Amino acid sequence: RxxxxxxxxxxxxxxxxxxxxxxxxxxxxxxxxxxxxxxxxxxxxxxxxxxxxxxxxxRCFDSTQLGSQLPRSAFCNMLKDNAVLQRLDLRSCSDWLTDKELLPIIGQNHHLLHINLNSCVQLSRQSLVAVSLSCPHLQNICLGHCEWVDCLSLRSLSDHCKGLEALDLTACRQVKDDAICYLVKKSKRLKSLSLAVNANISDVAVEETAKNCRDLEHLDLTGCLRVKNESIRTLAEYCSKLKSLKVKHCHNVTESSLGILRKREVSIDVEPPLQRALVLLQDVVGFAPFINLQI
Structure with a gap:
């Protein structure tokens, strides 16, 4: 009172x-x-x-704050009048989210900068094309485990969202070298890129990425079995700002190329051979022996 x-x-x-x-x-x-x-x-x-x-x-809608039990009807009602979103995270809607629910939201929000559709497997290429056409200022998009992402929809993203700084294409297995080459020629501001878990990606895509994206800081090539030392050396040559590289399960990438990056203190998820051997030995015998190396 x-x-x-x-x-x-x-x-x-x-x-x-x-x-x-x-x-x-x-x-x-x-x-x-x-x-x-x-x-x-x-x-x-x-x-x-x-x-x-x-x-x-x-300005921000994060479905993870509501858990995985967010009803479809409630979601649609919540954002029906919003046209000012800048961040949209729909990871928790992956079980039921389809084009029908997403397209109206994308169509009326032209200021989106960050979108997370990780594991939203029921969407189609139509959603990514809609994002491309409606969100010209997009900076960051996560499409991890969205196997519906194909070369055509990725080309649309490349053509219309030229300010992209971060793109996650983990396990997008339809995407091949040519689509990545097209992407990096259009998206030269990329700082973070994941091509992990994609057997279609080879040295061709990695080398083109290195030559076009000089500001690249983080690259994930986990499980890209066709990537070899040659492209890692190209990466070291062109990407002086690189901070982290993931190459676990890339069996054709060895210390002969990784050593160049280690000298620049780039964080690499694969340990050097000697350190790996020591860890293995410690696991077997229960202690790390003192080793006197004389060269």
């Missing part, structure tokens, strides 16, 4: 009396977990309206 300077009482002030768009949404709701905000809808109809206002104006 508020008082003026003379001590007389004014009418009761409630939370909802504060300005919604200028105070409650940006100064209070933006700091609350999404699941707590949604629970306020059960308090009263005015709170329900306030929550809808928040959802229509939120």
């Amino acid at each position: 508020a008082h003026d300077s003379t001590g007389s009482r004014h009418a009761d002030l409630h939370l909802l009396d504060l300005p919604w768009e200028d105070v409650l949404v940006p100064q209070i709701f933006s700091y609350l977990p999404l699941r707590h905000i949604l629970s306020l809808q059960r308090v009263s109809k005015p709170f329900q309206s306030l929550v809808q206002l928040y959802l229509a104006n939120c």
